[in-house]
Amino acid sequence: MTALPPPSAKKLGLVIDLDTCVGCHACAVACKEWNDGGQFGPLPDEDPYGTQPHGVWFNRVHSYAVEQATQGGTRELTVHFPRSCLHCETPACVTVCPTGASYKRAEDGIVLVDADRCIGCQLCAWACPYGAREFSMERGTMQKCTLCVDRIYNETLDQADRQPACVMACPTRARHFGDLGDAQSPVSKLVAERGGYALMPEYDYQPVNRYLPPRPRRDGCADAGAKPAPEEALDAAQLPGVLRWLDRVLSR
């Protein structure tokens, strides 16, 4: 049913640390690999080695240059930005769906697509400002991040492995998974500590995922655009005789 379930206490989601993300795309690749073979797959790529490859990826990693004001001038920060479904609390993508294929789970808040019901009308993709949903031309249905619901409850995996593929693949621990509805959970504490924020809250979709902003940089480091290092003043009087002569010759 595309009517939204009553708000659940458990709000599973991701916390993405924009400070430690280095833009390696390991999360994007791990997600693609897991979901291509998993319960919600396949994620076929058309013409993958040809001139116009295209396919559905649930996670896309953007890169932005932020021109930040400093004491001396400006500096440019490179911020890598993974974008995937935010598993919103009141998502429009669920309510616009005409068939009930797009639904939000009542028990943990994960938003999913029922591929057996989806008619591929793409209205949910139009309704999502974050671009979480992509249409697969090959399958004729919509696909999106599943929060690895087929991993996190999977009893055949070790407890430590019951996390989304992207979280496990990240080499810099820039991705965290947990219950953002529980104020005492590690992810909630991380959000509170680092001032995590939701994307475009003005849409009132109440995203559950949080992004941790880059930490403040120290001024005076080797920044592009900072004042150049001062010229070294050479006191020729201090030098021994030969070097004093050499300095005079070279300065002509």
Added chain:
Amino acid sequence: MRPTFSIIAFTVLSGIGYGAWFLFGLGAAIGPACSAGGLSGPSGATLTSCHAPFDSFAALLVASACVAVGLLCSLGHLGKPQRAWRAVSQWRTSWLSREGAIALLTFVPAAVLVVRYGLALQSPTDGVAVTELHRWNDASWDETGNRLLGGLVALGSLATVFCTANIYASLKPIRAWHERHVVPAYLLLGLYGGTLLLHATTTLSGATWHRDRLVLLVGTIALAAGCGWIKLRYWRSIDAQSSIAAGQATGLETLGVVRAFEAPHTEENYLLHEMGFMLARKHARALRRIALVAAFAVPALLAAVALALPAVQVAIAWLALASGLAGLFVERWLFFAEAKHAVTAYYRR
């Protein structure tokens, strides 16, 4: 947003179809106006001639065809059209579902009307050629039933177009659609297109109801002016809208000025293909002018000419419809092409 032929054909064709149905249904609901005929029946008794406003079997049939073809075109946009029947189940939350449900429901009274009219036209009328529904002192003419059916068709048509408009108007990420002129414009454009369609198709039955023709011609001019005005206001409103910056989309604007440095993928993906459609401003301006002229100015001028020269009414009705349809296609194409989706803020578009 990328304009796709299937959706443009669907909204334009079904829009004018529903507009014509609305007028027809309204006329049937208002009911027939009767006058002593001037025709004699078999026993010498005078027959009364009654007809409802906008009454024309040809118009009813063509409008029904437009609605049906339009709805079928919409299936062309689906990834899995064979499952389209599922789309009426979520009418509690989804405007698309409501539209589907009401569209299907409206077919019921419309179909009954078509059958009744068809049968009535075939019933014997003493050798008098009948091209419209005239009640020749016929006790079996179910006036109340036809009024009710007409009313249902009119209401259903109005409700369906209202739902279609709200599918677009309810989408917050697309500022050009989530705008207050969109729903009124859809309704008005549907009514206007329906007027053009009705006027043209009534000429097929060779009907001679001058009073309705006058209403339709004046209506064409008035609605053309109204539609032109509302489109101009809409375009002025969307021109004034600012687009979302990358800093706002990423939430990094508090740090400084944000620009996209490298895209997440080298090739175009579904999002960029569907929503990254860019229309150059100068092309938009030219197309807007074309739409205004073809859709509104030309049919209005032709209608004015027809008011002055009744002899050319038939040709003018069809010319006005052709021009109007072309203009409405351009207008709908622009409605898509000029709409920007919020997700493009993440990309350098």
